Amino acid sequence: MSRFVLEICGLTKAYGDALAVENLDIAVAPGEILGLLGPNGAGKTTTIRMVTGLLAPSSGSARVFGHDCYRERPQVMRHVGYLPDEPTFHDYLRGSEVLQFVAEMHGLDRTSRAARIGALVERLDLGEALDDFAVHYSKGMRKRLALACALLHGPQLLILDEPTNGLDPFAMRTLYALIAELAYDGVAVFYSTHLLDQAERVCQRIAILKGARLAAMGTPEQLRGSLAPGASLEDAFFAVVAERSASAPAESPPGVPV
Amino acid sequence: MLAASVILGRLAVRRLSNRCSALFATRRRTRRPTVRGAAPVRLGVAAPIALAIGLLLATNGVLLAGQVLHVLADAAASAAGTAEALFVRGASLLLGLSFAAVVLLGLGTGNRELGRAEWTFPGLLTLPVSRHALLLGKVVEYALIQPTAWLVLLPLTVALALRTEPSGAALLIAIGATLCLSAMAGAARLLAEVWLRRAASAERIRNIQGGCTLLGVLTLYAVSYLALAPTKPEWLPELLAALPDALAWLPCGVPVLGIGAASHPTAAGALVFGSSAVVVAVLLVATAGVLRLGPASPARASRCRRASAAVAALAGHGIVGKEVRLLLRDRTLMVQTLVLPVVVLGFQLLINPALLTAAGEGPQHAAMLAFAVGAYVVAAGCGAVLGGEGGALWLLYTFPRPIGAMLHGKVRVWASIGGLYAAVVLWTAPGARGAALPELLALAAVVVGGVWIHAFLAAAIAVLCAGRGLPAVERRVRSSAFVLFLALAGLYGHAVYAGDGVTRFATVVLAASCAAALWQRVRARERCLVDAHAAVPRDPGFAEGAVASLVCFVLGRSVAGAPDTLVPAAAVLAVGACVAIGRLLRGCAWRGDVEAPQTRIGWIAVAVLVGALCGSVTLGYVWAVGLDHAALAHAFPTVPFAVEERDVLRLLAGVVLAPAVFEWIHRGMVLRGLLALRIPAAVPLGAGLSMLGAPPWLWPAAFLQGAVTGWVFGCGGTAAAASCHAASLATLCLLAKG
CATH class of the missing domain: 3.40.50.300 (P-loop containing nucleotide triphosphate hydrolases)
Known part of the structure; x- marks a missing residue:
């Protein structure tokens, strides 16, 4: 190794x-x-x-x-967690749904999913915008959401x-x-x-x-x-x-x- | 201002030509297996096919428009009042409806960026050019490149002009009138786009776009109904009489007057051009006024937590949940995939009641109708299986799962929806109600299974045909891909209409093998989807073999079933269809470098001996099961068993050419592909697929022959396999004489 x-x-x-x-x-x-x-x-x-x-x-x-x-x-x-230069998200997914989707695709179970999403949302100050469609986020918000996605699976x-x-x-x-x-x-x-x-x-x-x-x-x-x-x-x-x-x-x- | 408009107009023409070359181009295959640059693009066979389809559509459009005007003229003649005046009113109404359809469809389907953040139009406003020049340039662009405008309005104006001036000048007059109408439609569309962008949220814009698509299609159907209705509409004369005279002087009616006044071409031209220019100018001023109110950026949607919770509860998890969420929220997608199939089916039944009668006469017609609806749904849904990811495709690449597996999940969603639609149509069709339960169940299995198979076919073709590595908005599927899908779906009709279960089974198995082969190619290339310069993996051509075996099986059966007098024509048509499907597949299916088949001349002698042995065993089997020459002749229709039929040409065709083609497909492509993919039991599997073309009683012998020929192919290549098969047939032919 x-x-x-x-x-x-x-x-x-x-x-x-x-x-x-x-x-x-x-x-x-x-x-x-x-x-x-x-x-x-x-x-x-x-x-x-x-x-x-x-x-x-x-x-x-x-x-x-x-x-x-x-x-x-x-x-x-x-x-690997990856944060692209200009992250783009699906048209009709809210910020919370994007995080949920990414966590599911990484195979996180329900408990660890909720814990990790909660921690990252708080740390990256995403809470206010989680109910908006991610495609409408400002560039900075999109970066923060993409960073949360990159870190979800540790x-x-x-x-x-x-x-x-x-x-x-x-x-x-x-x-x-x-x-x-x-x-x-x-x-x-x-x-x-x-x-x-x-x-x-x-x-x-x-x-x-x-x-x-x-x-x-x-x-x-x-x-x-x-x-x-x-x-x-x-x-x-x-x-x-x-x-x-x-x-x-x-x-x-x-x-x-x- | 004029210069800026001309520049933007030229840009529009350049975009149109680039789009056309991207849609119809095929990539030249190179033999270099490692590093290579962008493969040069050339116009492939898809271009002439698309041109032919376009001409066919145009001719059909003109004929349809002529029929509409004919119905209108008849109604005007039978109504109370001056026939010509009534006709002009009616034609103005028709042109107005068509105009509305063009604007609605342009809004609905012509601008995918409108409901997204990346709409490029506001960027143009930063250029050092006056707003009016930019708006005029945009109108010129829309006037030139809106395909619906030319497909819908040009046939009507051509038919109108031909009615007044049946000469070559009619086309020029019609093009001029269409250009004026198209410019007005473009200006109206631009005003609506700018206003929508200011007034509505992005989600609402997408919903409105879905509604516009639906309304546009319904309006077009309303116009077409006049020509296609089974009986002349009796309400039409009354409607014409009730229409006001002023209708002819509305912007959409003026071209009718202008075209009608062909005896004064200058005045008529000035009238049409002048009125259009005034309308465009008014619309442009209104658009500029809307722009002055503020930046055109979509407002945020108001949060609707209850609706969101309902959608989330319905959606489920993972990739399937995401796909269902998008479908439930994106009304444009919903209209195109879930509503339009119903509208199209309803209109077809309206204009062609015989379809309903036929569907009521037998379960097979009902099953075919059900399959058509299901295939339409999966074509629309699976066609966007990759492009629908848009700019978020990168996200899929960050997950620890193969891309193919994720796409598979999406296809399953669409296959389930398509299958559900097909099942509902089959269940409700009157013809299916009277059928025996076993027959109905068999048909339901064929239809729903066929929809699932074609979901994977559509998705595979769409993925392979989407431009690799392009930005999401550019990732369009070539039109030739849709034609290829239609051709393959049409062949599946053989399974529905087959009289016996064996043919049905064989067609389903061969169609499934096509879907599996093309899907395997998607899986093999999933790593290259976003990299246009990645070396495409070497490919054994299994997909081509599977498609070829399906096409040969269905078309061969169709030719064999044709009446004697039509056999030569059917054979020519079948060969033409084979070539066209082959070329389309080659253009679409993204084939990489293909290994040259290994050929060992020394094995040909062994192959001939083995083949002769196989022929003897087959004949022994035929005698053992108690069958005679007639059964043998039925099983091998190309082999001249009767002595009086044996001439050099027939022997060459039946004993040399036919087995060579058969082996080229089944061993040279299918088996080579299975071996290269390291599929377990490739030789028996290949033999199983090749025996499906034989009658069921011959399957044991055909399987043995296929397995032996497969072994010969592995040792000596395609030529040896063809020699083995030819020797087997020659032995059969010689021995069966006695």
Whole structure:
């Protein structure tokens, strides 16, 4: 049994001749929060969609507890909670019914269903809107509902795609606290974002994608230190993204831009 | 303003052409098994088929409209007053009703986004163009791409123009008049959409859309009734006499006057165009006024806890509960799936009382009617089994269950509803009441079982034909998929009308194998549904084999049952139908790379020897059960047993070509598919399916022959299997001579 929750090995996705993700190698340990950073089109969302089994890798693999994310999606999703960038819900389901439906589909029994839904509704401040149709929620509310859906079954890997988009500062603070608690409890978090300050604040390790490839990976301190003493993560990010060639091989050790 | 409208109009035409190419395109198969880009799209055989269907519909529409006008002219002649004036009033009323139907259907079915947050029209208002230009552009778009406008109004205007000016110019006049009417309909629809968006909640909009669909269909039926009614409506002359003259000067009546005044084309054209322009301008001003009142975003629905609790109590749990909740709350879906079948059935019975008489004459007609209603329900419901998930499809992928299993749950809901409808129709049809109980039970089993089978067929075809990886709103099912479903459902009629239980059983088994094969393909491809670039798994072609065996079985029986004089024509039609279904299936069923069948030439000699042995055993079996040449000739109609019938052509056709085709289907596709899918006991299963075409008394021998040929196929490929079968028939033919 591997000591990692998520192992991505040589993951590649091609759309015709264009490569969206090329030869990506990342591993996430239990309790670790790994941030995925990169400019638009770097391949963050494609990577996440391959990890959640929505897209087929062209080569390589992503594995959760040893299960292939694409071929063994049902087994993988027992351990994974996924929050998409722009969650959409069914037209005629109320918020409470969405949560009920998700809990039923995850096979939770009636007692644990009620307990978990109650706890998440309170924690994410969803109570007021539960009787409205979810399709009419604001973007922030939809995110909170989708996050509740992702956490209902107690996943061991939480995949968050731009989780703070549309959230107000209060909800963002709740989310940060929740992520920290989950990580403390041993849940691995795979966190994709554009926002450098967020990544620096939340993540223990950061992987920077550029031009479909892994350009650098390490702790925020390692990334900052690799550039110059006193440099910020923003400086490090721009140095990696602006200067490194897309064709550079991704073989350097963690913490050093490759 | 004009430039902006032209740009939007061009955009509308581009959208229409993109939609057409998406609907009728097939993906070119490539042989590359691993990484590949988007497969190039080309227009497949579906395009000419759709064009032919479109021409057929247009011709039918013009004939129907001509018939309506003929009935109207007769009524006007027999009514008190000037015949021509009465005719113009009546035609104006008809055109007005058709216009209303176009607006209602456009509102009901033409804009799926209207009741959703993502309606794109408000986004256009952010462009640096005046509101009036944007609204005009939208009207141009609706005028050009509303299919119902052209399908409903053009036949009427063509028939009107032909009545006045029976020449080629009539078509141009009719197109001009239709364009004016269509623009007015587009402007009215836009005003209604903008107003609804402001005034009603999203749920209410969807409910109103459902009501509009229903009203639109009923209005269209009311217009068609004039032409299709079994007897001329006696109330029509009185109605025409009671209509006011002013009717002809209403916006929808002006085109009738304009078309009637063909002797002054410039004045008539100016009248029609001018009046339409005024109406469109007034409607646009009203729309702009509504827009000025505030942003067009749907209001929140008021919470109705009692209704919600009732729906929740009815719905149940899991995927089935979710589907039932959506059905009970979404009135558009409810109208399309639950109400329209009843309306269509009612109208068919109204215009064709002979249908009711026929259904009363025998249980088989009643059963066919019941199956048709059930098939309609499952086609409408299962057709949206994937597209109905909309933007929430991602949610299904987060559950620890196979997508196929979840879709299976949804199909079961629709199959139950369709089965219930079919059972109710069969139960209430007068013909079924007089039938003997065993016969009625058998028919009920065939009908309800058929509805379940066709629910899976419809769902599989819809899933395989939906655009992969597209946004939810774009995930439309190609029209060729619907044609394919209709063709397969039509073949099932053979099970209902079969005189003997064995044929009935065989048809049901073959149809079920088709559904199972296509559903298996859905399961195999469920991982690729949202990824347009995923490599499609290699596919053994089991689905094609199952469909081919059903088509050959039913059409073969139909040709054999045709009167002698009609056999050549029936055979040509059957071959044409086979080719058309094959091409449609190829376009729809999303076939991946297919392994080339293994062929070992060395095995052909062994296959011939084994086949000869099989032929001898079959003949021995025939003699052992005490049957003669006549039974043998009945069982093998293509083999020339009588010496005087034996010429080279017949021998080639009966002993070489027929077994080659048979083996290509049953071993080359069906058995190869079963083997590739690692189905247990694939060879006996394949032999069982292939023996269904033989008469029941020959089943033991046919099963043995199928099993042996299956073994030969596994060793030497399709050519060896065909040689074995041919050798068996040749031996039978030679030995049976004595």
